[in-house]
Amino acid sequence: MKRWNVGALVLVGTLAGCAPPESEALLLGEPEAALDSQSQALSYPNGSSRTVVSRRVVYKDASGAYQPAPGFEQFRAGGASDSTLHAIRIAQVEAPSVREAIVFMTAGQKISSSGHSSGVTGQSSHWDASCDGVSCPNVLLDGRSLAMKLDALGWFPPGRTHLSVVNDNNFDHLFDSDTKQRIVNGFVHWLQAQVRPETRSIYLAGSSRGGCLVMRIAQALRANTALDGITVYVSSLDGVCRNSQGELGTFDTKINNPVRPWGTFYGAWAAPLPAQFPRRERLHLYQVVGGQEVAPATGIRAFSGYAGTTPPSTGTNLDWGWYKQTWVKWQHKEIGNPYTDPSASEQPLAISETIDAQLTWLDGLL
Template identity: 70%
Template sequence: MRIERLSVGLLSAVTLVLGGTQAGCGQPEHESPETPGEEQGTSTSALSYPNGSGRTVVSKRVVYKDGSGNYQAAPGFEQFRAAGAPDGDLHNIRIAEVDAPLTREAIVLMSSGQKMSSSGHNSGVTGQGASWDATCDAVSCPNVTLDGRSLAMKLRSLGWFPTGSTYLAVVNDNNFDHLFDSGKKQQLLNGFVGWTQAQIRPETRSIYLAGSSRGGCMVMRMAQALRANPAYDGIDLYVSSFDGVCKYTQGELGTSGEKINNPVRPWGTFYGGWATDLSAQFPRKGRLRMYHIAGGEEVAPASGIRAFSAYSGSPPGTGSNLDWGWYKQTWVKWQHKEIGNPYTEPSSSDQPRVVSETIDAQLTWLDAFL
């Protein structure tokens, strides 16, 4: 192994607020937990990875407003507008290209979760701070700082995907809104997929997608589209989901209204994931590797907004850690926002363990394949 091993205990679950409740979306949270959580879990271990260097970037709107207030497709992001989503929704999508070399042996794209208020939010995946959008105007957001402790900056510093031959971008706001109708979500998704495909070169050999919360659902759905295309059969596809949230009332990612309980959920809580037969969602699994870290805390009370959970055969009442070769899933006891923001949301005493079971756990998993 490249880095000194750090022993870690049981996994845990976490909460990042998407905002607002959705009437009629979920089962009432009044059932009794079957068994106190932690003793049901299995132990795991992750390597401890060093922090990267912070970086200041410009986050661009994929559709911007010109001096006359008219919407225009931003250069390099034309695929979003071509996919048909309304300009007003596309204007909220902001992406920072961290590295954009001409040679692109690898494509790395990472997304934060859904932005629900007028202010931004921290992301342990992309590295953006809570006030990342403070400088945004009608065209871009200059001077967005990415934290060196984030997944994006840690991975960049490790050099597994060399900066001279890797296209690296972070999606600061994907606007992949949980409440949008299925048609609009598909248009937005088509834009992200089209943009990703535009980065692929003849020399591209690997794509790595990572996202938290709604970003986690989005990268899983992007992976569906990419893996379904035989043109990319020669490209390795890696996907990291941090408590990815899909809307089960729309059947996103094959989710249903059947809840799989988190086996390590804290006593008195009802953490769990909406069940999906994930194998059926990915009939073409060649060169595909996915890792989902699931907590399953309901994002807003009585909203039904929670992470997905895979199963094989029939959905179990209580889940377990999974490793199917092409797909891995581990349960954690942390809140949703702690999973997405492990450097800012947990207590200082819990932060090392949360980081180990989220950011560093994903890096350990990826390390095994690279």
């Protein structure tokens, strides 16, 4: 499936440090990776920037009434209100009729009146400046992004891969559990409608709340036995699920970040992921986690997988075959967009441990 000139790849070192393995995980057959033995990340070239149209899945017509956008009718079937769906905007970058693979990438939560920049989708902080009640024309996707790098690599068949970018998923952390489930249902219905008889791979990627969304979508896809012949890959970058609602099984026990900067309290809410994903055939998940509190004194932070009856007090890198997790020192916004938020001197390492780490992981599986 892949076609790549290996001579153009550069090895870049990742995390250093060490921490003792937790015995419970080992007893369950879920191996942990020592922090100083983490695999190295490759450096991948940038893709080309692209300008796309991001459409609302439900739009307002001339009279102000809500209407389902053509091609997005499945979202209403999920049960979310039209006002909730109106905020969701998706760019179908490539939508061929033959679809051997489906690639779906989403930014994190839009938390202010301005847009949200993302190293996953490639959108700028003001991507939504041109939005109206129907669409957002002229949204620029940065060639350095995960979406555009992967598109340029051609690992999923060019001309036979459906590629969509979610600029705003409206998967609000503060929504009640029922509203969130209805939003997840809408995305799942829509993605399943993109599947064709020839589809063999689905790749989902997201940061922050987008990371939680793609994990929850993966739960639903893997639970659908009709999709058993399709391999599901998921990249999460500091994915944030709400612990007070038990999202993705998270609860109020913090696993400390073993490489957190001095004087910080970075850590992630414990998530018993083996119980969340009982069907793991053709399933591959990877979470890059920092665990900085997203906003002070809110308790909003990323999740950390663990196996066993009791979460460890301090995390280690995990590699369970179907689930991988690596800890990084970066702030939440730096993980979400390593091209704009870290200092210039630290950007290469941040990119290596986030965007390129995800590509290296995917590279080894395809």
